[in-house]
Amino acid sequence: MxxxxxxxxxxxxxxxxxxxxxxxxxxxxxxxxxxxxxxxxxxxxxxxxxxxxxxxxxxxxxxIPARLFGVRAGLHTQHNSPAPTGRIEVLLTSQISADDEGSTWETLVRPARKVQPGETLHFYDAERPSAPALTAEVLAAGEFGERTLRLIPADPQEPLTAILERIGHLPLPPYIYRPDEAPNTTxxxxxxxxxxxxxxxxxxxxxxxxxxxxxxxxxxxxxxxxxxxxxxxxxxxxxxxxxxxxxxxxxxxxxxxxxxxxxxxxxxxxxxxxxxxxxxxxxxxxxxxxxxxxxxxxxxxxxxxxxxxxxxxxxxxxxxxxxxxxxxxxxxxxxxxxxxxxxxxxxxxxxxxxxxxxxxxxxxxxxx
The missing domain is CATH 3.40.1780.10 (QueA-like)
Incomplete structure (x- = not known):
């Protein structure tokens, strides 16, 4: 068919x-x-x-709050929210492996052309903007925006789940044309x-x-x-x-x-x-x-x-x-x-x- x-x-x-x-x-x-x-x-x-x-x-x-907004290494941000310029959006889709130092994930990245293997992404906590809460190393690239990322918390004692609760956004589907938890919505x-x-x-x-x-x-x-x-x-x-x-x-x-x-x-x-x-x-x-x-x-x-x-x-x-x-x-x-x-x-x-x-x-x- x-x-x-x-x-x-x-x-x-x-x-x-x-x-x-x-x-x-x-x-x-x-x-x-x-x-x-x-x-x-x-x-x-x-x-x-x-x-x-x-x-x-x-x-x-x-x-999980699987949607992250970060920047490529060398850039910096003072707040953690969606913005049209200079941002890299990452959607964690499935975990491949984990160890004491970090975890490896299948992800979707946008804009994908800017994020290639060998690059590093930084994700910041709005309340602690001086250093990234989470770093991602780009390991591999797919054809349609898929990227394999190695996620490394700044504090090795803090679970990734706790970091995502702080800096992650809920992955609302793309046909919902508003940010998650927009004002005046449930x-x-x-x-x-x-x-x-x-x-x-x-x-x-x-x-x-x-x-x-x-x-x-x-x-x-x-x-x-x-x-x-x-x-x-x-x-x-x-x-x-x-x-x-x-x-x-x-x-x-x-x-x-x-x-x-x-x-x-x-x-x-x-x-x-x-x-x-x-x-x-x-x-x-x-x-x-x-x-x-x-x-x-x-x-x-x-x-x-x-x-x-x-x-x-x-x-x-x-x-x-x-x-x-x-x-x-x-x-x-x-x-x-x-x-x-x-x-x-x-x-x-x-x-x-x-x-x-x-x-x-x-x-x-x-x-x-």
């Missing part, structure tokens, strides 16, 4: 720039997977849309994070999970829906646009995941008993279908670069809660693999007509 087969028209004003005022107050478009029938609903009704015995699986990854550090986030490591949020509140989770359990988690750390693949023309030429970057014992056991019980497994988000879907494809639904950790497109036979996932995704993206292709391309594009056209909010901070769709 062609990548252009998954295009659709989206008015820019429907791209959500901020989360809903109250978490969980989003709209939800319900689709019947068999018929393609659509019903306009609200996320608050999710417990009533599922049934006792369903197994709902969430991605509990935690987003704090992104809270809202671009699920309420069940645990292990840190993602460069983007598993956005279908952003709608959940403790109250909704309690209502699901009270209804008899079993809720479990797995972890997939979102990395470079989320930020790289599709450059292939045909779907068979698409290759995704590998992302690390963990299938814990409680979730593995719950999946095996649900399958043995014929109960439905509902994935919250494309990250959970890819992880579960990857584990089925390699024949390992036991507890384990690994990496997946699985790309799902129409023609895939789903072995685990029987229901999907997902946000609305970018035109011609691998995520629209995944949803089309589950619900059918024509039905998916019809649902998106309906959502546009009904003025749903799109993408990370937008509304959601339940396909069962």
């Amino acid at each position: 062609l990548v252009s087969d998954f295009d659709y028209e989206l008015p820019e004003e429907l791209i959500a720039q901020t989360p809903p005022e109250t978490r969980g107050a989003s709209r939800m478009l319900r689709m019947d997977r068999a018929s393609g029938a659509l019903v306009d609903d609200s996320f608050a009704s999710l417990p009533e849309c599922l049934k006792a015995g369903d197994l709902l699986i969430l991605n509990d990854t935690r987003v 704090a992104d550090r809270e809202r671009y994070q699920t309420v069940f986030a645990q292990p840190a490591g993602s460069a983007a949020a598993p956005t279908a999970g952003l709608h959940f509140t403790p109250e909704i989770l309690a209502a699901l359990k009270a209804r008899g829906v079993e809720v479990q988690t797995l972890t997939l750390h979102v990395g470079l693949g989320t930020f790289q646009p599709v450059r292939a023309e045909r779907t068979e030429d698409i290759r995704l970057h590998a992302e690390p995941y963990t299938l814990p014992a409680a979730t593995a056991e719950a999946i095996q019980r649900a399958q043995a008993e014929g109960r439905r497994i509902v994935a919250v988000g494309t990250t959970v879907t890819r992880t579960l279908e990857h584990c089925a494809a390699i024949g390992n639904l036991a507890p384990h950790s690994g990496t997946t670069s699985l790309f799902l497109s129409p023609g895939h036979e789903f072995r685990v996932v029987g229901g999907l809660l997902t946000n609305f995704h970018l035109p011609q993206s691998t995520l629209v292709m995944l949803v089309s693999a589950f619900a059918g391309r024509e039905a998916t594009l019809a649902a998106y056209a309906h959502a546009v007509r009904e003025r749903y909010r799109f993408f990370s901070y937008g509304d959601c769709m339940l396909i069962v």
Whole structure:
């Protein structure tokens, strides 16, 4: 199939720039997977849309403040904020290794042409501008802005996580046209994070999970829906646009995941008993279908670069809660693999007509 087969028209004003005022107050478009029938609903009704015995699986990854603004060695800055001149923007996408002196990361750099192997970048703390809090050595360069960086803290006793909390910015997607935590908006550090986030490591949020509140989770359990988690750390693949023309030429970057014992056991019980497994988000879907494809639904950790497109036979996932995704993206292709391309594009056209909010901070769709 062609990548252009998954295009659709989206008015820019429907791209959500901020989360809903109250978490969980989003709209939800319900689709019947068999018929393609659509019903306009609200996320608050999710417990009533599922049934006792369903197994709902969430991605509990935690987003890190992975966006850094620095300067090349020899330049200096007095404050740590995005600026158009002289700045180097770095997005940490996945950690390769770590030792007592520092850590090595895959990153995206902008402007990339100025940052070549052998160069050094400095990142400053606004409250301590006399010396860099973090130094990065550029080890290798890729074709589309990818750079491998060696990060070295100024204080070897301070964990990188603590430094990122001080000087890092939340990696809001590029279609959100404002800085993170802009004035008069809900704090992104809270809202671009699920309420069940645990292990840190993602460069983007598993956005279908952003709608959940403790109250909704309690209502699901009270209804008899079993809720479990797995972890997939979102990395470079989320930020790289599709450059292939045909779907068979698409290759995704590998992302690390963990299938814990409680979730593995719950999946095996649900399958043995014929109960439905509902994935919250494309990250959970890819992880579960990857584990089925390699024949390992036991507890384990690994990496997946699985790309799902129409023609895939789903072995685990029987229901999907997902946000609305970018035109011609691998995520629209995944949803089309589950619900059918024509039905998916019809649902998106309906959502546009009904003025749903799109993408990370937008509304959601339940396909069962």
